[in-house]
Amino acid sequence: xxxxxxxxxxxxxxxxxxxxxxxxxxxxxxxxxxxxxxxxxxxxxxxxxxxxxxxxxxxxxxxxxxxxxxxxxxxxxxxxxxxxxxxxxxxxxxxxxxxxxxxxxxxxxxxxxxxxxxxxxxxxxxxxxxxxxxxxxxxxxxxxxxxxxxxxxxxxxxxxxxxxxxxxxxxxxxxxxxxxxxxxxxxxxxxxxxxxxxxxxxxxxxxxxxxxxxxxxxxxxxxxxxxxxxxxxxxxxxxxxxxxxxxxxxxxxx
Amino acid sequence: xxxxxxxxxxxxxxxxxxxxxxxxxxxxxxxxxxxxxxxxxxxxxxxxxxxxxxxxxxxxxxxxxxxxxxxxxxxxxxxxxxxxxxxxxxxxxxxxxxxxxxxxxxxxxxxxxxxxxxxxxxxxxxxxxxxxxxxxxxxxxxxxxxxxxxxxxxxxxxxxxxxxxxxxxxxxxxxxxxxxxxxxxxxxxxxxxxxxxxxxxxxxxxxxxxxxxxxxxxx
Numbered sequence: 001x002x003x004x005x006x007x008x009x010x011x012x013x014x015x016x017x018x019x020x021x022x023x024x025x026x027x028x029x030x031x032x033x034x035x036x037x038x039x040x041x042x043x044x045x046x047x048x049x050x051x052x053x054x055x056x057x058x059x060x061x062x063x064x065x066x067x068x069x070x071x072x073x074x075x076x077x078x079x080x081x082x083x084x085x086x087x088x089x090x091x092x093x094x095x096x097x098x099x100x101x102x103x104x105x106x107x108x109x110x111x112x113x114x115x116x117x118x119x120x121x122x123x124x125x126x127x128x129x130x131x132x133x134x135x136x137x138x139x140x141x142x143x144x145x146x147x148x149x150x151x152x153x154x155x156x157x158x159x160x161x162x163x164x165x166x167x168x169x170x171x172x173x174x175x176x177x178x179x180x181x182x183x184x185x186x187x188x189x190x191x192x193x194x195x196x197x198x199x200x201x202x203x204x205x206x207x208x209x210x211x212x213x214x215x216x217x218x219x220x221x222x223x224x225x226x227x228x229x230x231x232x233x234x235x236x237x238x239x240x241x242x243x244x245x246x247x248x249x250x251x252x253x254x
Numbered sequence: 255x256x257x258x259x260x261x262x263x264x265x266x267x268x269x270x271x272x273x274x275x276x277x278x279x280x281x282x283x284x285x286x287x288x289x290x291x292x293x294x295x296x297x298x299x300x301x302x303x304x305x306x307x308x309x310x311x312x313x314x315x316x317x318x319x320x321x322x323x324x325x326x327x328x329x330x331x332x333x334x335x336x337x338x339x340x341x342x343x344x345x346x347x348x349x350x351x352x353x354x355x356x357x358x359x360x361x362x363x364x365x366x367x368x369x370x371x372x373x374x375x376x377x378x379x380x381x382x383x384x385x386x387x388x389x390x391x392x393x394x395x396x397x398x399x400x401x402x403x404x405x406x407x408x409x410x411x412x413x414x415x416x417x418x419x420x421x422x423x424x425x426x427x428x429x430x431x432x433x434x435x436x437x438x439x440x441x442x443x444x445x446x447x448x449x450x451x452x453x454x455x456x457x458x459x460x461x462x463x464x465x466x467x468x469x470x471x472x473x
Contacts, residue, residue, distance in 0.1 A: 002340030199356065200452045207451055210341040211348065217452070218352060 002210045003066050005058070012141070013055040017048055024048075024089070031091035044089020050082040055148060064144050068195075068206040069215075069223040071134075076231045078148055079125070083155030084239070087163040095166040109167040112160040114180050122187045124154030129191050131202045138205045158184070162239070174247035181240045188232050195225030295461055296454040297435060297444030302411070306330070306440035309406045311370065311396035314383035319396055321368065322440075328366040329462040330436040331446075334407060334415065334429050336373035337385040342431045342448045344389075350433070351389035353455030364438065364463045367393045370403055372415035372429045410434060437465040 024044050028037045053059060054077035062070040099105050110116065127133055128147050137143030161169060162177055172180075194202070201207035201217045215223065306322055313319040321332075331350060335343035347369070354362050369386060371377035374397050377385075382395035398406075404414045407430070416428030431448040435458075446454070 200352075200456065204449075204451060207349070208345055208449060211344050216348065216352065 003062070003212045008057050008061065010056045010060055012145070013052060013060065016055075017052045020048055020051075021045075027091055027094045030097075031093040037091050040089045040091055042089075043085050047082045047085030047089055050077050050085060051152070054078045054082070062212065064138060064141075065205060066209045066212045067215075068201075068203055068221050069227060071138075071206070072224040072227045073231070074148075075128075075151055076227065076235065079151035079155040080158075080232060080235045083152060084159040084163060087156065087159050090164070092165060095164055098166050105167060108160075112157065112164070112167070114161045114169075114172055114176070117157045117161050118180060118184060118187070121154045121158035122184070124150050124157075125188065126191060128154075129195075131204075135204045138203075162243070174243060174250065177243050178240055178247070181236050181243070185233055185236050188228065192225045192229040195228065196222050197225075295444050295458050297446045297450070297458055298432070300443055300445055304410055304434065304436075304442040306436050306442075307406060307409045309402075309409070311398040311402065311406075312379070314379045314386070314395040314397075316379060319394065321396075324394075325366050325368065325436065326440065327438050328364055329438050329459065329465075330366045330368060332368050332370070332410075332434045332436065332442075333432075334370045334372050334403070334412065336371050336427050336429065337377050337381055338373065338424070338426075339429075340426070342429075346431075346433055346446075346448065346450070347386070347389040347393070349450065349452045350455055351393070353452045353459060354390065356452070356456050357459050361460045361463050365459055368396060369393055370396045370398070370406065372400075372403060373417065373427045374398065374400060374403070375417075435462055437462060439465070 024041075028034050028041060031037055034041055054063075054074045059070055059074055059077075063074040064071075098108065111120070128150050134147075137147050161172060162180070198221065201221055203221070206220060207217045306325065308320075308322045310318050310320045333343075333346060335346070337343070347367075350367055354365060354367075367390065369382070371382055377397060379395070379397060382397060386393040386395050400415075400417065407414055412430040412432075412434075415430075418425045432445040433450070434442045434445050436442045444458075446458075
């Protein structure tokens with residue numbers, strides 16, 4: 001079907017966002033109310049807003065079957081920006097309550113070890129951008145939703161050691177956190193090179209999609225690769241800068 | 255004292271910047287599109303090969319184009335479509351054009367792409383030319399009456415195009431979605447359905463061109 005700019009409702013996305021909002025409202029109540037939660041609520045709601053924008057029309061529709069570059073924008077929003085905002089938004093009391101569930105806490109301790117987290121995130125990144133996987137999953141709403149959820153899970157895994165206070169990792173110091181982020185900027189170079197410098201379109205989904213705008217399929221794919229590198233790099237280097245100044249401030253304290 | 259304690263942070267950041275800044279595209283990563291000239295064609299085999307048809311239609315310059323004569327000695331891709339087509343036609347044309355850019359001049363100069371409109375009411379010669387130029391100015395655009403085009407399609411065992419009897423604004427035309435590929439000697443043994451990718455064209459175009467040489471040697 002040719003692309004047109006007629007708005008279409010994405011009810012499934014609204015339901016997901018509303019369910020997440022309802023879940024957060026309960027967390028906020030348990031943590032002493034919205035006022036108590038303060039800026040964290042703003043972070044969480046912004047994160048939800050990012051998910052909503054990324055998955056709803058038009059980004060959701062364009063990413064699902066028209067433009068690889070918009071698919072990449074969706075990845076940056078769902079896989080890198082939303083998870084950090086959602087994690088920042090979780091009240092500390094909610095994180096602390098995780099310690100009451102010993103099995104869950106034990107699993108979290110292992111899964112969110114920085115090395116496991118960075119390998120897990122990049123494995124998901126490669127898997128969800130592998131041409132066979134993309135072409136197999138993007139053909140259906142369920143498949144597309146699976147990719148979105150994998151990104152959200154991978155992003156949460158990646159940011160967890162940096163943002164979440166539980167489990168505590170005193171050994172994961174500021175220099176190691178910076179190294180963790182910098183390592184990721186290097187690791188994401190491989191898919192960037194693959195997308196940007198492939199001489200032919202790698203995704204049948206986008207190669208055989210009705211044309212949108214003036215870009216050729218090749219240019220669309222190259223833009224996707226560049227967005228991955230520059231957009232992803234911008235997000236990671238923003239985090240590096242924030243962490244660096246926190247480290248700087250912490251070292252300056254008596 | 256404080257300055258000394260802050261240095262490791264600056265040094266780490268500088269080191270990180272140098273490491274990541276040093277990462278750029280390496281030539282070794284660039285793919286080389288290899289043409290396995292001896293491999294099978296990826297197009298769909300036709301049950302009955304089709305000989306290059308005899309028909310004449312008007313090209314976008316308003317000149318009579320004798321298909322049989324003008325495509326002799328060329329690997330010829332023949333496609334029936336229309337310029338308002340939302341998907342199949344622009345995708346086929348764009349993929350063929352992109353593949354021709356990849357296969358090199360020796361192959362490219364021996365391939366002709368002929369587009370015949372199935373929607374002559376809306377597809378004026380100017381519009382066809384403008385539309386084809388978006389893909390490749392060398393593509394040939396042909397136009398005839400609905401009856402003339404239907405006769406050619408029948409000769410090629412293609413289903414006739416379906417134009418709505420009372421066309422509304424923005425109507426769509428039903429048409430065959432495959433590209434017929436004639437070898438330079440004039441036989442089409444394969445067709446390329448919708449879904450043919452640039453990689454398939456890049457693979458097959460040199461083979462289609464080469465069939466002429468093989469046939470010439472055999473004779």
